[in-house]
Amino acid sequence: xxxxxxxxxxxxxxxxxADAGKRRNALFAQTATxxxxxxxxxxxxxxxxxVLLTRRNAALPEHAGQIALAGGRKDATDTNxxxxxxxxxxxxxxxxxxxxxxxxxxxxYYTPSGYIVSPVPALCAGNPPTFPNAAExxxxxxxxxxxxxxxxxxxxRTLNYNGNRLNTPALPYLHYDxxxxxxxxxxxxxxxxxxxxxxxxxxxxxx
Numbered sequence: 568x569x570x571x572x573x574x575x576x577x578x579x580x581x582x583x584x585a586d587a588g589k590r591r592n593a594l595f596a597q598t599a600t601x602x603x604x605x606x607x608x609x610x611x612x613x614x615x616x617x618v619l620l621t622r623r624n625a626a627l628p629e630h631a632g633q634i635a636l637a638g639g640r641k642d643a644t645d646t647n648x649x650x651x652x653x654x655x656x657x658x659x660x661x662x663x664x665x666x667x668x669x670x671x672x673x674x675x676y677y678t679p680s681g682y683i684v685s686p687v688p689a690l691c692a693g694n695p696p697t698f699p700n701a702a703e704x705x706x707x708x709x710x711x712x713x714x715x716x717x718x719x720x721x722x723x724r725t726l727n728y729n730g731n732r733l734n735t736p737a738l739p740y741l742h743y744d745x746x747x748x749x750x751x752x753x754x755x756x757x758x759x760x761x762x763x764x765x766x767x768x769x770x771x772x773x774x
Contacts (some may be wrong), residue, residue, distance in 0.1 A: 568712075570611070570612055570614060570690065570692055573609065573616060573690060573712075574668065574670075574690060576760060576763050577619075577670040577673070577688040577690065578608065578758070579630070579763060580670070580671075580672055580673070580759045580760075580763065581670075581671040581672065581673050581674070581688075583757060583758075583759040583762040583763060584762075585673070585674060585755035585758055586758070587727070587735070587736065587749055587751065587754055587755060587758065588674065588676055588752075588755045589612055589674075590733060591676070591677075591726070591733060591735060591751055592676060592677045593627070593757040594672075594679075594726070594728050594729070594731055594733060595677035595678055595679050595728070596677050598679065598681050598685070599683055601617075601640060601641075601681055602640070602641040602648070602651075602682075602683050602685075603638060603639055603640045603641055603651070603682045603683065603684045603685070604636030604638050604639075604641060604648040604649070604652040604655070604672065604684065604685045604686070604687055605635070605636035605637065605639075605652055605684060605685075605686050605687070605752070606619070606636060606637050606652040606655070606656045606667070606686075606687050606689050606754065607673075607686045607687060607688045607752060608637065608656065608662075608689045608691065609689070609690050609691070609712055610635070610690075610691040610693070610694055610709070611689075611691070611692055611694060612694045612709055615711060615712070615713070616650065616711075616712035617709035617710060617712060618706070618709065618710040618711075618712055618715050618740065618753070619636070619637065619656075619660070619662075619707070619709060620633070620634055620635070620636065620708055620709065620710055620724075620743075620749070621635050621637055621659060621660065621699070621704045621705075621706065621707055621708075621749050622634055622635075622703065622704070622705045622707075622743075623635050623703065623704065623705065623706060623710070624701070624703055624705050628766075633746075633747065634743055634744065634745045634746075634749055636686065636752065637652075637655060637656040637659045637660050637748055638651070638652050638655045638656065638659075638684070638687075638743055639651070639655040639658075639659075639681070642654075648672055648685045648687060649669050649687050651670075652672075652685075652686075652687040653667060653669070653687075653688075653689075658700055658703075659700050659703050659704050660697045660698070660699060660700075660704065660707055661696070661697050661698030661699070661700075661765065662691070662695050662697060663695075664692065664772050665692070666691045666695050667689040667690065667691055668689060668690045668691070668692075669688070669689045670687075670688040670689065670690075670770065671686045671688075672686060672688070673685065673686045673687075673688070673715060673752070673753070674723065676748055676751065676752065678748060681729060683763065684748060686752045687696070688723060688756075688761040694718075700771045707719060708743070709740070710738075710740055710743075710745070710753075714738075714740060715738070715753045715757060716756065716757045716760050717757065717770065718754070718757045718758065719734040720738060720740075721737065721738050721750070721754055721757075722736070722737045722738070722739065723736065723737070724736075724737045724746065735747075735750070735751060736750045736751060736754035737750050738750045738753060738754070
């Protein structure tokens with residue numbers, strides 16, 4: 568996929584419905600009060616688009632050791648959610664805001680820990696060096712976008728919350744277990760891309 572094609576999709580992606588995410592949101596809507604944003608960042612590495620992911624520090628009080636998109640809670644000084652996602656990404660990975668082309672953020676996702684998380688899609692045409700913040704990030708790694716966009720690559724797991732059960736996506740990749748909100752955002756990205764290709768009359772997989 569060319570940069571122009573990917574940018575064209577991301578410019579429109581927020582307009583496509585993400586039904587799986589909406590079903591998940593219904594479980595947590597009443598508890599979500601704190602705004603946050605994550606960067607759904609895609610960089611061009613080894614001649615292919617790849618998604619920037621982190622493995623969180625195992626000593627963190629929340630979501631320790633989990634696979635995550637870079638991001639965090641919105642500060643009072645942030646001008647908007649895109650600012651939040653870019654600031655947090657720079658703090659966690661060392662990749663500054665100047666490297667990213669951003670697009671309209673997706674519908675927010677609610678979490679059982681009380682956050683309202685908005686994913687901000689972004690592209691980086693290069694492969695900037697990373698400097699992980701050891702206090703927050705154990706590891707930075709990359710997931711091929713071709714894997715993330717292939718709905719067949721996802722498993723189904725059952726989420727239990729307050730007596731409710733919901734099937735949610737999980738994405739195994741190498742030795743990584745991508746689940747929870749991160750897997751949900753990636754799966755919804757794949758579903759949006761499927762709808763985008765249908766709308767444009769494309770057939771089959773693009774990779």
